[in-house]
Amino acid sequence: MAHPLPQPRTVRAAAALRGTITVPGDKSISHRSLMLSALAVGESRVEGLLEGEDVLATASAMRAMGADIIRQDDGVWVIHGVGVGGLLQPETALDMGNSGTSTRLLMGLVASHPITATFIGDASLSKRPMGRVIEPLSQMGAQFQDTPGGRLPLMVRGLSPAVPIRYTLPVASAQVKSAILLAGLNTPGETTVIEPIATRDHSERMLAGFGADLTVTPSPEGRIITIRGEAELKPQAIVVPGDPSSAAFWLVAGSIVPGADLTITNVGMNPTRTGIIAALKMMGADITEQDARIVGGEPVADLRVRHAPLSAIEVPPDLTPSMIDEYPVLFVAAAFATGTTIARGAEELRVKESDRITAMANALGACGVACREYEDGMAVTGTGGAPISGGATIATLLDHRIAMSMTIAALNARDPITLDDAAPVATSYPVFFDTLEKLGALA
Ligand SMILES: O=C(O)C1=C[C@@H](OP(=O)(O)O)[C@@H](O)[C@H](O)C1
Numbered sequence: 001m002a003h004p005l006p007q008p009r010t011v012r013a014a015a016a017l018r019g020t021i022t023v024p025g026d027k028s029i030s031h032r033s034l035m036l037s038a039l040a041v042g043e044s045r046v047e048g049l050l051e052g053e054d055v056l057a058t059a060s061a062m063r064a065m066g067a068d069i070i071r072q073d074d075g076v077w078v079i080h081g082v083g084v085g086g087l088l089q090p091e092t093a094l095d096m097g098n099s100g101t102s103t104r105l106l107m108g109l110v111a112s113h114p115i116t117a118t119f120i121g122d123a124s125l126s127k128r129p130m131g132r133v134i135e136p137l138s139q140m141g142a143q144f145q146d147t148p149g150g151r152l153p154l155m156v157r158g159l160s161p162a163v164p165i166r167y168t169l170p171v172a173s174a175q176v177k178s179a180i181l182l183a184g185l186n187t188p189g190e191t192t193v194i195e196p197i198a199t200r201d202h203s204e205r206m207l208a209g210f211g212a213d214l215t216v217t218p219s220p221e222g223r224i225i226t227i228r229g230e231a232e233l234k235p236q237a238i239v240v241p242g243d244p245s246s247a248a249f250w251l252v253a254g255s256i257v258p259g260a261d262l263t264i265t266n267v268g269m270n271p272t273r274t275g276i277i278a279a280l281k282m283m284g285a286d287i288t289e290q291d292a293r294i295v296g297g298e299p300v301a302d303l304r305v306r307h308a309p310l311s312a313i314e315v316p317p318d319l320t321p322s323m324i325d326e327y328p329v330l331f332v333a334a335a336f337a338t339g340t341t342i343a344r345g346a347e348e349l350r351v352k353e354s355d356r357i358t359a360m361a362n363a364l365g366a367c368g369v370a371c372r373e374y375e376d377g378m379a380v381t382g383t384g385g386a387p388i389s390g391g392a393t394i395a396t397l398l399d400h401r402i403a404m405s406m407t408i409a410a411l412n413a414r415d416p417i418t419l420d421d422a423a424p425v426a427t428s429y430p431v432f433f434d435t436l437e438k439l440g441a442l443a
């Protein structure tokens with residue numbers, strides 16, 4: 001969704017943050033809920049769906065391909081699907097806005113249907129690499145319009161029946177894995193993805209939950225995930241847990257603002273997503289997990305975070321996939337730690353909504369924090385808990401996570417920090433500033 005005018009916003013230091021808050025539904029699970037429900041025959045119901053722009057882009061695209069998707073007044077989303085193999089050719093280009101997940105996963109769905117679709121997106125998405133899905137989906141028989149560099153806009157012509165493949169992921173990406181598995185849903189025979197490094201497993205859990213014939217086998221090469229195609233999906237009632245990637249902002253806020261004591265309820269605790277909690281705890285963060293339970297097949301818990309002195313760490317590279325979206329806010333935590341935190345092995349950060357290494361080095365640097373960029377990560381030298389200087393205007397670069405991370409940094413800065421454009425927050429967390437206000441932090 002294009003935002004015609006930038007929405008600048010200035011954030012000042014906050015007094016002790018205290019209270020109990022919730023975070024919106026998980027973005028990854030929300031996208032997949034809509035896609036799989038749209039492929040099941042019958043009525044699915046989704047509670048707690050993230051109503052952020054990225055997920056709304058998925059909803060519009062699934063409607064354009066034939067699914068009936070409505071939001072009831074009580075906030076429950078009701079979907080009547082078309083059946084696997086039943087997607088219709090969209091009449092106009094599919095506008096994916098800012099959402100890499102929508103784009104790559106939907107390319108997978110189109111790849112094995114006898115339809116053609118054109119994908120377009122905003123300026124940020126149009127710079128992101130699509131070659132990573134073009135390559136395996138081409139092996140399955142899909143055709144892509146000639147696209148030097150593999151960027152949007154991109155036209156995909158699917159093939160039905162498509163060709164099953166066995167594919168080892170060259171990059172640790174849940175989006176690439178999911179694109180192939182979704183293409184495999186409508187492909188005869190067995191489609192296999194080998195994942196040398198485990199990434200978020202929501203697609204596997206949800207495909208199995210919808211009744212697809214899917215197996216996951218650990219092996220020395222990595223996780224071997226096989227889906228038997230031409231499946232029939234059964235409609236489901238889904239409850240989406242709170243997004244741990246959104247909770248991460250409050251975990252860092254609670255850690256760096258003196259006197260803070262926050263409880264975030266109903267946070268998804270899928271182990272493929274909780275790297276940020278492990279990293280913050282290694283730094284000395286005071287985070288406790290309460291009332292661990294299972295909701296809709298996913299582990300959830302309430303998280304309590306209290307202000308605590310943080311110490312620098314070397315972030316273990318094996319945590320990277322389970323905290324890939326949380327590095328910007330981890331760099332903020334590092335800015336308040338004692339010592340120099342070093343994160344390496346995270347080169348994927350350079351191809352997100354912005355180059356998140358350079359974006360955060362520039363943003364924190366402008367606020368007086370010493371940062372050193374590496375090709376695959378960053379070193380950040382912290383204040384030992386004292387306020388950062390702040391007093392800068394930050395380029396948010398159509399990147400929601402840069403905007404929210406620097407908002408959190410502003411909560412313990414001597415001078416206010418201005419975001420040149422806060423609108424991107426709506427892609428994953430439309431009520432982010434409402435929650436800050438509720439906590440009394442938007443004086
Ligand atoms: O599959 C998903 O839902 C996602 C996978 C990750 O991307 P990559 O697969 O590119 O690592 C993540 O950054 C994104 O926010 C959501």
Ligand SMILES: C=C(OP(=O)(O)O)C(=O)O
Nearest residue numbers: 098099100101102325352
């Ligand atoms: C990288 C992200 O999302 P996407 O790839 O879906 O745009 C994100 O939410 O941080």
